[in-house]
Amino acid sequence: MWSLIKSMWRVFLHTFRPRETVQYPDERPALAPRWRGRIILSRDPDGEERCVACYLCAAACPVDCIALQATEDAHGRRYPEFFRINFSRCIFCGFCEEACPTYAIQLTPDFEMGEYRRDNMVYEKEDLLISGPGKYPDYNYYRVAGLAIRGKDKGQAEREAPPVDVRGLLP
Amino acid sequence: MSGTVWALLNIVGVLGVALTVASGLIWLERRLLALWQDRYGPNRVGPFGLLQVLADMIKIFTKEDWVPPFADRGVFVLAPAIVVATVLMTFAVVPVAPGIGVVDLNVGLLFFLAMSSLGVYSVILAGWASNNKYALLGGLRASAQMVSYEVFMGLSLMGVVLLAGSFNLREIVQAQRHLWFCVPQILGLVVFLTAGIAETHRLPFDLPEAESELVAGYHSEYSGMKFGMFFVGEYLGVTLISALIVTLFFGGWLGPVLPPVVWFGLKTLAFICFFILLRASLPRLRYDQLMAYGWKAMLPLALANLVVTGAVVLARAG
Numbered sequence: 272m273w274s275l276i277k278s279m280w281r282v283f284l285h286t287f288r289p290r291e292t293v294q295y296p297d298e299r300p301a302l303a304p305r306w307r308g309r310i311i312l313s314r315d316p317d318g319e320e321r322c323v324a325c326y327l328c329a330a331a332c333p334v335d336c337i338a339l340q341a342t343e344d345a346h347g348r349r350y351p352e353f354f355r356i357n358f359s360r361c362i363f364c365g366f367c368e369e370a371c372p373t374y375a376i377q378l379t380p381d382f383e384m385g386e387y388r389r390d391n392m393v394y395e396k397e398d399l400l401i402s403g404p405g406k407y408p409d410y411n412y413y414r415v416a417g418l419a420i421r422g423k424d425k426g427q428a429e430r431e432a433p434p435v436d437v438r439g440l441l442p
Numbered sequence: 443m444s445g446t447v448w449a450l451l452n453i454v455g456v457l458g459v460a461l462t463v464a465s466g467l468i469w470l471e472r473r474l475l476a477l478w479q480d481r482y483g484p485n486r487v488g489p490f491g492l493l494q495v496l497a498d499m500i501k502i503f504t505k506e507d508w509v510p511p512f513a514d515r516g517v518f519v520l521a522p523a524i525v526v527a528t529v530l531m532t533f534a535v536v537p538v539a540p541g542i543g544v545v546d547l548n549v550g551l552l553f554f555l556a557m558s559s560l561g562v563y564s565v566i567l568a569g570w571a572s573n574n575k576y577a578l579l580g581g582l583r584a585s586a587q588m589v590s591y592e593v594f595m596g597l598s599l600m601g602v603v604l605l606a607g608s609f610n611l612r613e614i615v616q617a618q619r620h621l622w623f624c625v626p627q628i629l630g631l632v633v634f635l636t637a638g639i640a641e642t643h644r645l646p647f648d649l650p651e652a653e654s655e656l657v658a659g660y661h662s663e664y665s666g667m668k669f670g671m672f673f674v675g676e677y678l679g680v681t682l683i684s685a686l687i688v689t690l691f692f693g694g695w696l697g698p699v700l701p702p703v704v705w706f707g708l709k710t711l712a713f714i715c716f717f718i719l720l721r722a723s724l725p726r727l728r729y730d731q732l733m734a735y736g737w738k739a740m741l742p743l744a745l746a747n748l749v750v751t752g753a754v755v756l757a758r759a760g
Contacts (some may be wrong), residue, residue, distance in 0.1 A: 278723050278724065279719055279723045280719070281709050281723070281725065282478050282719065282723035283478070283719060283723075284475070285478045285479070285480060286477055286478065287479070288480055290476075290480050290481060290482055291479075291480045291481065292480075292481050292482045294482070379450060
């Protein structure tokens with residue numbers, strides 16, 4: 272009997288406690304910078320697409336919500352012909368971001384993506400691509416990769432020595 | 443002529459207020475439970491979310507009102523009406539204030555006990571007519587609960603009757619002019635409170651409903667406004683028991699300064715909040731615990747209270 276009264280009193284004291292609820296539309300929740308929300312495709316500092324269409328994100332995705340098709344431009348630079356994320360399937364696990372070798376695909380602190388039609392949950396490349404570099408402002412994949420591309424020959428990348436002609440070393 | 447008009451006004455007033463309070467309690471309960479769980483509860487529709495009740499009503503009226511094909515149709519439809527009807531009947535004898543109240547019965551208290559016993563039929567019939575094992579289990583529990591608590595519910599009130607010397611609720615209130623019966627009849631109050639919680643099937647005695655074990659107990663198969671009737675019936679019951687506790691133990695409309703109706707309303711509201719606090723803080727008892735509690739603790743307590751009160755009254759009279 273005593274414990275009943277005690278627990279009732281304890282519950283009653285909650286009258287004077289502040290409430291835990293965040294009144295969402297009026298009161299915005301504080302989202303951490305690493306919040307895993309809406310997925311975007313970023314660009315490198317030169318304004319080019321970072322994505323090299325390696326399919327690693329699509330392979331890592333546990334719910335198979337990423338679809339893309341690789342293609343190449345005239346200079347041998349790979350990019351996705353289309354890049355499609357079905358957000359009605361996406362579970363925002365962030366595996367795609369972890370898998371991405373070029374920091375192209377990133378998750379952002381935005382979760383307000385409700386739609387009235389399911390079709391609208393399918394985002395195409397133009398919906399995903401942003402104009403900036405996202406979380407990695409200075410990273411430029413082609414500046415550190417040993418790949419010949421327009422404006423950069425082999426051996427011109429950062430911390431890269433010019434290639435050695437192996438035949439020239441012959442005795 | 444004016445007497446008839448006054449009586450009609452009383453009937454309509456009591457009916458209207460009782461039903462309004464009962465539906466308002468849906469909001470109050472949700473807000474208070476939320477308060478005690480550090481949440482907000484419904485606060486979107488209208489000021490403080492008060493219009494939530496209206497929204498709920500629109501929703502429940504537009505829901506499909508489905509009678510399962512395997513149910514006993516007649517009884518199934520009748521059951522939810524019984525609970526509301528019996529509780530509303532009892533409101534007739536509640537003395538709100540001098541001159542306000544539907545009827546001044548000499549056996550008001552007995553009428554209340556009779557009607558509350560009838561109310562249990564609603565639960566049992568609903569459980570039976572649903573033709574559903576969970577509903578039937580709920581109904582069974584309701585009947586077992588009834589035989590455990592009805593006995594000491596009646597006995598716990600006899601102390602009050604002895605002290606007041608009347609079954610008339612108005613006279614019982616008048617008899618508390620100098621001392622509220624919650625002081626000499628503290629045992630009776632505790633026992634009646636326990637019985638009242640069981641009577642309204644509220645937590646911690648909501649065994650017939652027991653949503654964690656029996657889906658929704660006796661009203662598992664009910665939908666639409668039939669379910670709404672059970673719901674409103676439960677809140678009407680809470681209001682009624684609170685009003686009766688106030689009438690029998692806390693001096694009814696008696697109180698300084700404020701007008702009698704306000705005193706009655708305030709005291710009743712306090713007990714309604716107490717009922718909600720009970721729900722917020724206590725877990726549901728087990729079936730056998732409820733029975734054992736009723737027969738082994740509450741009944742002897744009520745009997746002892748009756749005997750001692752009787753002895754004191756006799757000694758004083760002698």
